[in-house]
Amino acid sequence: MSQSIAHPQDGHRADGHHDDHGHGHHDPNLAHHFDSLGQQFDSAKLGIWLFLATEVLFFGGLFAAYAILRMRHPDVFSYASHYLDTIMGGINTCVLIVSSLTMALAVRYAQTDNRRGLIACLVLTFMGAVGFLVIKYFEYSHKFHDNLVWGTSFYVPPEGAEGDAERALLKSAPAADSTIEVKDPAMFVVPDLAAKPAVDASAVKAASRGPSGLARPSGAPAPAAPSEPAPGAVEQAHPALHLEDAAMPPNTHLFFAIYYAMTGLHGVHVVAGMGILAWLTWRAVRGDFSSKNFTAVDTGGLYWHIVDLIWIFLFPLFYLIH
Amino acid sequence: MTTIPLPTGTPIRDTIEARPEADNYLTHTRGVLSWIFTLDHKRIGVMYMWSVLGSFLLGGIFALLLRTELLTPGPTITESADTYNQWFTLHGAIMVFLVIIPSIPAALGNIILPIMLGAKDVAFPRLNLFSYYLWIAGAVLCVMSLAMGGFDTGWTFYTPYSTTTTTGGVIPVLTAVFILGFSSIFTGLNFVVTVHKLRPPGMTWFRMPLFLWALYATAIIQVLATPVLGITLLLLIVERTVNIGIFNPAMGGDPVLYQHFFWFYSHPAVYIMILPAMGIISEIIAINSHRSIFGYRFIALSSIAIAMFSFIVWGHHMFTSGQSALMNTVFSAISFSVAIPSAVKVFNWVATLYKGSVSLTTPMWYALAFLFLFTIGGLTGLHLATLSTDVHLHDTYFVVAHFHYVMMGSALIAMIGGLHHWWPKIFGRMYDERLGTIACWIIFIGFNVTFFTQFVLGSQGMPRRYYDYQPEFQVYHVISTLGSYIMAFGFVLTAVSLFGSFFGGRRAPANPWGGRSLEWQCASPPPFDNFAKTPRVGDCYDFSVVHWDEKTGGYWVDESADPEVNPSAPPRPAH
Numbered sequence: 001m002s003q004s005i006a007h008p009q010d011g012h013r014a015d016g017h018h019d020d021h022g023h024g025h026h027d028p029n030l031a032h033h034f035d036s037l038g039q040q041f042d043s044a045k046l047g048i049w050l051f052l053a054t055e056v057l058f059f060g061g062l063f064a065a066y067a068i069l070r071m072r073h074p075d076v077f078s079y080a081s082h083y084l085d086t087i088m089g090g091i092n093t094c095v096l097i098v099s100s101l102t103m104a105l106a107v108r109y110a111q112t113d114n115r116r117g118l119i120a121c122l123v124l125t126f127m128g129a130v131g132f133l134v135i136k137y138f139e140y141s142h143k144f145h146d147n148l149v150w151g152t153s154f155y156v157p158p159e160g161a162e163g164d165a166e167r168a169l170l171k172s173a174p175a176a177d178s179t180i181e182v183k184d185p186a187m188f189v190v191p192d193l194a195a196k197p198a199v200d201a202s203a204v205k206a207a208s209r210g211p212s213g214l215a216r217p218s219g220a221p222a223p224a225a226p227s228e229p230a231p232g233a234v235e236q237a238h239p240a241l242h243l244e245d246a247a248m249p250p251n252t253h254l255f256f257a258i259y260y261a262m263t264g265l266h267g268v269h270v271v272a273g274m275g276i277l278a279w280l281t282w283r284a285v286r287g288d289f290s291s292k293n294f295t296a297v298d299t300g301g302l303y304w305h306i307v308d309l310i311w312i313f314l315f316p317l318f319y320l321i322h
Numbered sequence: 323m324t325t326i327p328l329p330t331g332t333p334i335r336d337t338i339e340a341r342p343e344a345d346n347y348l349t350h351t352r353g354v355l356s357w358i359f360t361l362d363h364k365r366i367g368v369m370y371m372w373s374v375l376g377s378f379l380l381g382g383i384f385a386l387l388l389r390t391e392l393l394t395p396g397p398t399i400t401e402s403a404d405t406y407n408q409w410f411t412l413h414g415a416i417m418v419f420l421v422i423i424p425s426i427p428a429a430l431g432n433i434i435l436p437i438m439l440g441a442k443d444v445a446f447p448r449l450n451l452f453s454y455y456l457w458i459a460g461a462v463l464c465v466m467s468l469a470m471g472g473f474d475t476g477w478t479f480y481t482p483y484s485t486t487t488t489t490g491g492v493i494p495v496l497t498a499v500f501i502l503g504f505s506s507i508f509t510g511l512n513f514v515v516t517v518h519k520l521r522p523p524g525m526t527w528f529r530m531p532l533f534l535w536a537l538y539a540t541a542i543i544q545v546l547a548t549p550v551l552g553i554t555l556l557l558l559i560v561e562r563t564v565n566i567g568i569f570n571p572a573m574g575g576d577p578v579l580y581q582h583f584f585w586f587y588s589h590p591a592v593y594i595m596i597l598p599a600m601g602i603i604s605e606i607i608a609i610n611s612h613r614s615i616f617g618y619r620f621i622a623l624s625s626i627a628i629a630m631f632s633f634i635v636w637g638h639h640m641f642t643s644g645q646s647a648l649m650n651t652v653f654s655a656i657s658f659s660v661a662i663p664s665a666v667k668v669f670n671w672v673a674t675l676y677k678g679s680v681s682l683t684t685p686m687w688y689a690l691a692f693l694f695l696f697t698i699g700g701l702t703g704l705h706l707a708t709l710s711t712d713v714h715l716h717d718t719y720f721v722v723a724h725f726h727y728v729m730m731g732s733a734l735i736a737m738i739g740g741l742h743h744w745w746p747k748i749f750g751r752m753y754d755e756r757l758g759t760i761a762c763w764i765i766f767i768g769f770n771v772t773f774f775t776q777f778v779l780g781s782q783g784m785p786r787r788y789y790d791y792q793p794e795f796q797v798y799h800v801i802s803t804l805g806s807y808i809m810a811f812g813f814v815l816t817a818v819s820l821f822g823s824f825f826g827g828r829r830a831p832a833n834p835w836g837g838r839s840l841e842w843q844c845a846s847p848p849p850f851d852n853f854a855k856t857p858r859v860g861d862c863y864d865f866s867v868v869h870w871d872e873k874t875g876g877y878w879v880d881e882s883a884d885p886e887v888n889p890s891a892p893p894r895p896a897h
Contacts, residue, residue: 033436033443033520035856043445043519050511054549061553061583065568068579076574151565151573251574257566261557 029293041295048299052306055269059310062262066317069254079248080255081322083148085139089319092135093311099128100308103301110284110294118289118297122281125304129274136267143256147240150260154253157240259318266314269307276300328681329835330875331752331828346750350850361447364848366454367432368748371741373454374429377420377461378734384413386810389772389803395791403789407474408489410787414477415495419502420461422729423591425737426598427544428457428509431537433748435513437841437848438531440522440857445515449508456505463498467491476787478588479555481569481580485562493559500555503548503587506594510544513537522840524859524886531839531862532608532621536601539625543590543597543632551587554580578643585636593632595729596696597625599736600667603689606743607671609837610686611678614863617670624663631660638707642716650709657707664700668693683835684758684819688739691766692732699727702777717787720780723773731769738765738816746830750847751823758819764812771805831876836868843879860886 027037034040070077106121143149147157242248280300283289289297347364357365387409391398400406436444444450467473471490475483484492517538521530530538558580560566567573569580600621608615615621637645637653645653671693680686702724705711715721746752779798784791791799833842839862844852860867860881867883885891 031447032851033441033445033447039519043515046518047446047449047511047515050514050545054507054511054545057546058549058553061550061557064583065557065579068576069568072576073574151567251567254567254574257568261560261566261568265553265556 027292037292044295044299048302052302055306055310059262059265062258062265063313063317066258066262069258073249073251073254075249076252076255078322080252081318081320083143083146083242084259084319085142086319088135088139089315092132093315095128095131095135096308096311099125099132100305102128103304106280107294107297107301110289110297111291113291115284115287115289119281119284122277122284122297126274126277126281129270129277132270133267136263146242148242148256149253150257151253154256155243157243262314263318266307266310269310273304273307276303328683328755329746329752329831329877331746331830331834332875333828345849346845346847347850348749348847359451361443361451362850363436363444363447363450364433364748366447366450367429367434370424370432370454370457371429371748373457373461374421374425377416378425381413381416381421382810382813384409384416386806388413389806391789392791392799393803395793395796404474406789407787408472411474411476412468412472415473415499416464417729418477418591419499420457420464422595422733422737423502423506424457424509425734426602426740427513427537427540427594428453428505430602430737430740430744431513431540431598432509434744434841435516435534435537436520437844437852438534438839439516439520439525440840440853440859441516441520442851442853444512445519446512450512453505453508453512456501456508460498460502460505463494463501467494467498470494478584479558480584481558481561481577482571484558485565485569493562496555496559496562500552500559503552503555506544507548507552510541510548513541514545517541522856522859528619528622529859529862530622532604532615532618532625533598533601533839535622535625536597536599536604539629540594540597543594543629547587547590547594547633550583551591554583554587557583578640578645581640581643582636585639586633589636589639590629590632592725592728593628595733597628599692599733599740600625602736602740602743603671603692604667605837605839606685606689606739607674608863609743609835609865610681610683610689611674612681612836612865612868613674613678614861614865615670616673616676617666618863620666621670624666627663628660631656631663635660638712641709641712654707654709658704661700661704664696668697668700681835682759683742684753684755684762685739685743685835687759687762688735688742691762692735692739695727695731695735695766695769698774699724699732702727715780717785718780719776719784719786722786723776723780726773726776731773735765735769738762741820743835744841745820745823746834747841747846747848749823750830750845751827752830752834753823753827754819757815757822761812761815761819764815765809766812768805768808768810768812772802772809773805775802775805828875831871831874833868833877833879834875836865836870836877838862838865838868838879842877858887860884 030037030040034043102121102124106118106125109115109117109121147154242252277300280297283296347362350362357369360366387399388406391400391406391409432444432450436442468491473487473489473491473495475487475489475492479492479496517530517534557566557568561569565573568575569577571577604615604621635653635657637649638657641650641654671689702720706715706721706724742753742758775798779795779802780786782795782798784795784798830846832844832846834846835842838860840853840857840859841848843857858881861884864884867880868877869880871878882888883891885893
C-alpha cells in the first residue's frame with residue numbers, strides 16, 4: 001500500500017544519520033534534536049506503539065479482574081449477561097469497526113495529499129465516536145432505570161418506583177449479620193435476599209418492564225398472565241425486576257461492577273479519542289498535513305484503533321457469554 | 323601502578339574570560355519563565371533533582387520523627403498511635419513514589435542520558451516537561467491529602483483497610499500516586515525511544531555505556547508495569563467511593579486480588595529503583611578504577627535479565643496471604659533466581675577493581691559503600707524468599723531492614739554517589755572532596771547502625787509498623803534511632819559539601835574523573851545543544867586514550883588514538 005507514497009522513512013534509510021546540524025535551514029516540521037524527518041517519524045511511531053502497550057496493560061488489569069471474578073462466579077456471569085442488550089452492543093461494534101475503517105482511510109488520504117478526503121474521513125470517524133457514545137448512553141440509562149447498577153444499590157429499588165410497599169418491607173427487613181469488625185460496617189452490608197418478602201411476579205405490571213422486555217432475563221420464565229398496564233403507569237414504574245427473580249445468584253452486582261468499570265473506562269478513552277480527532281480535524285482544515293507530514297494523523301489513528309480493538313474484546317466478553 | 327591524580331579543577335577567577343564555553347545551558351536564557359517552559363532535558367532534569375531532593379528532606383524528617391517516637395515503648399513524642407501510623411505511611415509513600423522512583427531516571431537520567439548518547443535532547447522534549455509537571459501535580463496532591471485528614475494505610479494501600487479507614491486523605495493520595503505513575507510511564511517511554519532512535523553513529527547496542535543499559539531496562543519496566551498500578555489505584559478509588567465490591571469479600575470480591583495487582587507493579591518498581599543505581603555503580607567503578615569494565619556484556623544483559631525476572635516474582639510478597647502452596651513454591655524458586663543476575667553484577671564490579679588503579683574519590687567511596695550494602699541487602703532477601711524462614715520473618719523489622727538496605731543503602735546511596743559523580747558536569751563546580759568523603763563515611767556508619775540493628779530486632783520478633791513494643795526490644799530501638807541521627811548528620815554534611823561548591827568551589831574541568839563516555843567530552847556545564855556536531859563514539863570503557871592534563875586539573879580524551887574513531891590510528895591489543 002505504501003510503495004507509491006513518498007514515505008519520510010525513505011530519506012532516513014538512504015542517508016542514515018547525517019551530521020549536518022546547521023541551524024536555520026531545517027525543514028519547519030523537523031524538531032531541532034532530530035537529524036532527519038525519517039528519524040523523527042520513526043521515533044513518533046515507536047513512542048505511540050509503546051503508549052499503546054501501556055494502554056493494553058492498563059486495560060489488562062481489568063481483564064485480569066474480569067477473568068478472576070468470572071472464574072469465581074461463573075453463575076453470576078452467565079445469568080447477568082442476559083440483561084445486556086446484544087442488539088445495541090452489536091450495533092456499537094459495527095459503528096466502531098466502520099470508524100476504524102474511516103480512520104485508516106484518513107491516514108491513507110493524508111499520505112496521498114488528499115486534503116478533502118482526509119477531512120471527510122476524520123469527521124466521519126468523529127461521528128462514529130459520537131454515535132457510539134449515544135448508543136452507549138441509551139444502554140446505560142436503560143440499565144440505571146432498571147436499577148442494574150454496581151454495589152449494594154443493585155439490591156435497593158430506586159426511589160419513586162411503583163411497589164413502594166415492597167421497598168419499605170425491604171428496608172425494614174433485618175440486615176445481614178456482619179461478623180467483620182470494621183469502622184464503617186454499613187459498607188459491608190449486603191441486603192439479604194433471603195429476608196426479602198416474597199413478591200408475586202404476576203403483580204408487576206408488564207409495562208413496567210421497559211421496552212421490549214429488556215429488563216427481564218431472556219432465559220427467565222415470563223410472569224404468568226401479565227395484566228394490562230394502567231394509563232400513566234409507565235412513568236412511575238418500578239423496573240428492578242431482577243429483585244423478584246428467585247433464580248438470581250448471589251453477588252450478581254459484581255457482573256455490573258466490572259461491566260461499568262470496563263465499559264466506563266473504555267468510554268473515557270472514546271471521549272479522549274474524540275478530543276484527538278477534533279484536534280486532527282482542526283489541523284487538517286488548517287492544512288498542516290501532507291505526504292511529507294502525516295505523523296500526527298498516523299499516531300492518532302493508531303490510538304483510535306486500540307480503542308476500537310478493546311471494544312472488540314469487551315463486546316463478546318460481556319454480551320455474548322450466555 | 324602509577325599514582326593517579328585526583329581532579330583539582332581550576333580556580334574560578336583565573337579562567338572566567340578565557341573560557342570559550344561561557345554559554346552553557348544554565349546561562350543560555352535567563353528568567354524564571356525560561357525554566358518553567360524549558361524543553362531542555364538538562365534543565366528539566368535539574369528541576370527534577372531539586373524537587374526530588376526537597377521530597378527527600380521531607381521524607382527524611384518523617385523518618386526521624388518515626389525513629390524518635392520509637393526511642394521508648396509507649397508514647398514518646400506523640401500520644402496518638404494514629405499519628406504514628408500517618409507518619410510511617412507518609413515516610414513510605416514520599417520516599418517510594420516521590421523520591422526513589424524518579425530520583426535516578428528522571429533527575430540524573432534526564433540530564434545524562436541524551437549527553438551520553440551524543441544527542442541534543444530526548445526524543446519527546448514536550449512529553450518530558452509534561453511528565454515533570456505531572457510529578458508536581460502528584461506531589462501537590464500528596465501534600466493536599468495531609469490537609470484533608472492524612473492517610474494511615476501504609477504505602478501499600480492494602481484493602482480492606484484502605485477502603486474502610488476514616489482518614490480523609492486516602493482518595494487524594496491514591497490520585498496522586500496514579501498521576502505520579504503516569505509521570506514515570508512517560509519518562510520511561512521517552513527513554514526507550516531515545517535509546518532506540520537517537521544513538522549516534524558507531525554506538526551499537528554493545529557500545530552503549532552501562533548506565534544507558536540500566537536506564538533502558540528500567541524504562542522497559544516503567545512502561546510495562548506502571549499501567550497496572552494505575553488501574554489498580556483507579557479500582558481502589560472506585561471501590562472506596564461507590565463501593566463496587568471487587569476487593570470486598572463480603573460482596574463476593576477478593577482482597578488478595580488487590581495484593582496481586584499491587585505487587586505486580588510494585589515488585590518491578592523495586593527494580594525501577596535498583597537497576598539505574600546499578601548503572602551508576604558500573605560507571606563510577608570503571609572510571610575510578612581507570613580500567614575497562616570487567617564482563618561488559620554480562621553486566622548489560624543481567625540488567626535485562628533482572629528486568630524480565632522482576633515481572634514474575636511478585637507473589638513472594640504474599641506467602642502468608644493465603645496463596646496456594648504450589649504458587650508459593652513457584653514464586654519462591656523464581657525469587658531465588660533473581661540472585662543470579664544480581665551476583666553477576668557484583669562479581670564483575672569486584673573483578674573490575676582487581677588490578678585497577680583505584681582513585682578513592684567521593685563517588686568511588688559511595689560505590690564501595692554500595693557494594694557492601696547491596697550485598698547485605700541482596701543476601702538477606704534470600705532469607706525472605708525462603709518459605710519457611712519468611713513465615714517467621716514476614717512483617718517484622720527484618721523485612722524493614724532488608725528493603726532499606728536495598729532501597730536506601732543501594733538505590734539512594736548510588737543516587738548520592740551519582741550526584742557527586744556528575745555534579746561537576748551539571749553545575750561546573752568542584753565540591754570539597756574531603757568533606758564529601760567524610761560525609762560518605764558518616765552516612766555509611768549511620769546507615770549500618772540504624773538498619774543492621776533492625777535485622778536483629780526483626781529476627782527476635784519485633785513486628786513492623788508498631789507504635790508500641792515490649793520493653794526488651796528497647797535497646798535495639800535506641801541503637802537504631804541513634805544510627806538514624808548519625809545518618810542525618812552525614813546527609814547534612816553532604817549537603818554542605820555539595821552546595822558549598824556554589825560558593826568558592828573550583829571550576830570543574832570537562833572531564834574531572836577520567837571518563838571516556840561522551841558526557842565527559844562536552845564542556846562542564848554542557849552547552850545548550852550538548853554537541854555542535856553529532857560525535858563519533860569509540861569504546862566508552864577504553865581508558866588508555868584518557869590522559870591527565872595539569873592545566874585544566876582534569877583529564878582529556880585522545881580520540882585520534884582510538885581506532886574506532888580514527889581509522890588511521892594504530893590498532894590496539896584486545897584488553
